[in-house]
Amino acid sequence: MATTTKEISIGDLGARSGEHETELQGETMSLNVGPSHPTTHGVLRLKMELDGDIVKTCDPVLGYLHRGDEKIAENMTYNQFVPYTDRLDYIAPLANNVAYAMAVEKLANLEVPERCQSIRVLCSELARISSHLLGVGVYGMDAGAWTVFMYTFTEREKLYTLFEELTGARFTTSYTRIGGVARDIPDGWLGRVLEFCKGVLPVLDQVDKLLTRNRIFMDRTVGIGAISKEDAIAYGLTGPNLRACGVDLDLRKDKPYLGYEKYDFEVPVGTTGDCYDRYLMRAEEIRQSVSIVRQCIDQFPEGSYYAEDAKKIFAPQKAKVLTSMEELIQNFMIVTEGPQIPAGEVYFEAENPKGALGFFIVSKGGGVPYRLKIRGPSFCNLSILDKLIPGHYLTDITVILGSLDFVMGECDR
Amino acid sequence: MAESEFAQLQERFDYLSERESADHLAVNCPADKLVELCTALRDELGYDLLLDVTAVDWDVQSPRFTGFYHLLSTTKHEYLRIVSDCTDDINPSLPTLSGVFAAANWHERETYDLMGIRYEGHPDLRRILMWDEYPYHPLRKDFPLAGIETPLPAADVAEATKAKVLPAPMMGGPFVSSADGPMSQTEPSALDESWTEQKEKPVPSASPDGGKKN
Numbered sequence: 001m002a003t004t005t006k007e008i009s010i011g012d013l014g015a016r017s018g019e020h021e022t023e024l025q026g027e028t029m030s031l032n033v034g035p036s037h038p039t040t041h042g043v044l045r046l047k048m049e050l051d052g053d054i055v056k057t058c059d060p061v062l063g064y065l066h067r068g069d070e071k072i073a074e075n076m077t078y079n080q081f082v083p084y085t086d087r088l089d090y091i092a093p094l095a096n097n098v099a100y101a102m103a104v105e106k107l108a109n110l111e112v113p114e115r116c117q118s119i120r121v122l123c124s125e126l127a128r129i130s131s132h133l134l135g136v137g138v139y140g141m142d143a144g145a146w147t148v149f150m151y152t153f154t155e156r157e158k159l160y161t162l163f164e165e166l167t168g169a170r171f172t173t174s175y176t177r178i179g180g181v182a183r184d185i186p187d188g189w190l191g192r193v194l195e196f197c198k199g200v201l202p203v204l205d206q207v208d209k210l211l212t213r214n215r216i217f218m219d220r221t222v223g224i225g226a227i228s229k230e231d232a233i234a235y236g237l238t239g240p241n242l243r244a245c246g247v248d249l250d251l252r253k254d255k256p257y258l259g260y261e262k263y264d265f266e267v268p269v270g271t272t273g274d275c276y277d278r279y280l281m282r283a284e285e286i287r288q289s290v291s292i293v294r295q296c297i298d299q300f301p302e303g304s305y306y307a308e309d310a311k312k313i314f315a316p317q318k319a320k321v322l323t324s325m326e327e328l329i330q331n332f333m334i335v336t337e338g339p340q341i342p343a344g345e346v347y348f349e350a351e352n353p354k355g356a357l358g359f360f361i362v363s364k365g366g367g368v369p370y371r372l373k374i375r376g377p378s379f380c381n382l383s384i385l386d387k388l389i390p391g392h393y394l395t396d397i398t399v400i401l402g403s404l405d406f407v408m409g410e411c412d413r
Numbered sequence: 414m415a416e417s418e419f420a421q422l423q424e425r426f427d428y429l430s431e432r433e434s435a436d437h438l439a440v441n442c443p444a445d446k447l448v449e450l451c452t453a454l455r456d457e458l459g460y461d462l463l464l465d466v467t468a469v470d471w472d473v474q475s476p477r478f479t480g481f482y483h484l485l486s487t488t489k490h491e492y493l494r495i496v497s498d499c500t501d502d503i504n505p506s507l508p509t510l511s512g513v514f515a516a517a518n519w520h521e522r523e524t525y526d527l528m529g530i531r532y533e534g535h536p537d538l539r540r541i542l543m544w545d546e547y548p549y550h551p552l553r554k555d556f557p558l559a560g561i562e563t564p565l566p567a568a569d570v571a572e573a574t575k576a577k578v579l580p581a582p583m584m585g586g587p588f589v590s591s592a593d594g595p596m597s598q599t600e601p602s603a604l605d606e607s608w609t610e611q612k613e614k615p616v617p618s619a620s621p622d623g624g625k626k627n
Contacts, residue, residue: 062541062542063540063541063542063543063544066542066543068551070527070552071551071552071556071558072558075558106435106436107435109435231515233461233462233487234461234514234515234516235515235516236462236463236464236514236515236516236520238462238464247487249462249487249490254490255490342435344433344434344435345432345433345434345435345439345481345494346434346435346436347436347437347464347465347483347492347494348436349464356464358464358465358483360465360467360481360483362469370469371469371470373465373467373481375464375465375483379519379523380464380516380519380520382519383515383516383518383519384515387515412542413542
């Protein structure tokens, strides 16, 4: 049998791989992620140009969940819009309800009683816990740590039960009214909130053990998606995403509303602004929120849960409507014409789980806003994507998106 | 307190005038001074966080469109509202702030999309929430709440399914009261009667304008 030999020259391996690289350069691949993709936590679409594994350009496409909330608001009374605010950041509807009611009350120059304020603080903080539990859980899942999600979701389930007891709904709460809240807290509810607080802390410790010093999690997040302090401010980031970059701005501390100055809590501030810091912010904020909830319940004031003097804004009690003429008329006027809010321009924003949720209201008087603009924090937080993502590996996109913790309902409105 | 703050501002920028506001300091600024003012506010006075850019359509009034900007100082923790009228009612425009604040980029795209205000000098003035071919600016007051019949964004799907974007069946609703007039007239009535069971479907009332890029 004749044997033929063929000589193959492999040459210098290093030089060959170098050639290989120069060959590929200039050939980019376009990749479309979303609008329906688990990474995007909703309906965000990213149009990207890839060079191998590295993203060169990223163009976010929004609007798949645009419902025209601002247009709708111009065509209904102030109270009728409360259910629409549930659907902004639908992970924390109670916090949206509170922020919206406070914006309108600021325009009406209406001060709600202390008990109402405390109820609203509880609402905001429980909503923050709920949102951050999801944020941390899903983030862990995005980075490959499935277990965390199970732990945090078990706790969220307990929160939903509390919300249901308070508002009658688990998800879309619609709890606040202009000048108060829909109903007083149920008997024994505060005790059950305390019980939840007691239960959630060990879970946070477990999450901490699972994630914070986890080698894989740290490899995937430390140094990834770092945002500089200057960029964060220029792009209008707010909330935990801004604080992770080292900017100490928390509206609860710096522009106290709802009596937040009474509570003793700390605002975590990051250093590098990378994905890992953003996780640390949320994890710590849950603990701080638990502490605020406890302090709030400790000094829970007696009194009314709505502004009793605001006869043209808050509808009277049902029992009185059925028996007294004056209250019947008052109720009729508020239901048909809406709460009577004076003319003016007002901007109010509250420190929501995702960032500063702002409402800009232009009123010409009466029960309907002339213009209502919603400043969704997720919208601003996402606007940095086309600067942040290029230069990262494709696999990091999942982690970066997860760390920004956005909600498209609020982004697209 | 707000008055002295305004006096300080006016000393530095003499073209400003104070605007009535239900909360924090608000100033009127001529459109051509906007970029100059915001640069100075950012660099010298610490108003470094642009929170919000929006506009209001005053309907029959002139000037019809007014731009609103909300700034926050991350160091002093003070808000500031800057208000600027668009001089042209038909083709409203304002100078872009995207060179001063990166955040303005998306906000201005949104305001352009929904309100139809052109931001001169904007690097990428595309629609952001509606699709690119959409011909109207829905937040304008002459755009009906129900919407206007429009072709689908995807031409191939539209051809295969013969589907269109249809106005919502409002049936006379929503029923809201108006703010002014005697009590007998402030009773709730249908704001948008463009389509009821008795009436025919609406004809487009808002005219397609500069929706497409020039």
